[in-house]
Amino acid sequence: MLQFLFLTFETFASYHSTLFVFSSLSHQKMTTLTRQDLNFGQVVADILCEFLEVAIHLILYVREVYPSGIFQKRKKYNVPVQMSCHPELNQYIHDTLHCVKPLIEKNDAEKVVVVIMDKEHHPVERFVFEISQPPLLSISSDTLLSHVEQLLRAVILKISVCDAVLENNPPGCTFTVLVHTREAATRNMEKVQVIKDFPWIVADEQEVHMQEPRLIPLKTMTSDIVKMQLYVEERAQKAS
DSSP states (O other), X not given: OOEEEOOOBOOOOOOOOOOOOOOOOOOOOSSEEOTTTSOHHHHHHHHHHHHHHHHHHHHHHHTTSSOXXXXXXXXXXXXXXXXXXXXXXXXHHHHHHHHHHHHHHTTOEEEEEEEEEOTTSOEEEEEEEEEEOXXXXXXXXXXXXXXXXXXXXXXXXXXXXXXXXXXXXXSXXXXXXXXXXXXXXXXXXXXXXXXTTSOOEEOOXXXXXXXXXXXEEEEEEEOSSOEEEEEEEEOSOOOO
């Protein structure tokens, strides 16, 4: 298993107020879903990437990676969330997940990790989203998507209060996104470089590992189309 990441988003210019709105889960036609009728990998990728976009924004807000002034309150999964209104940061997150999406669609991504790093680019926190796609049984789409939305709402609520169980981060932190791929996916990485100017690179050891991290489980969700476990790895000593 190799671990790939995008270049770290560190700086951005002056920002202006921009609406940043996500639609709710796109409902399929009201019929019974079967593997023969629908590309389930695409459905899972659409749902997870939409969720991860919201989750990353919320993590950056809750963990104070960027000033609270660049975030605005929005509503997602019927709960309030904080979303960045900075165009460059938003574009970075969007481009990152646009490149993650083909890996999720093919079930080649085992983990998506949001890494918060100190000024020396050493990880202080790693928000780990472990994902897998179980065999999907035939189920009516309205029931399926309603259930998934409830589960994702519970994960978002856990992220929103995670600062209660985490220590404060040092000032000047940045973040990056890692994806842990299955072995078969590493041979096809170039084929999924959907944004050529925003490529994957193999992660450095210092961006992947922490010495004796504290493990904090946040939430586990299980549905007929996706299973996900979210936990945080926190560095024991955060002072830089």
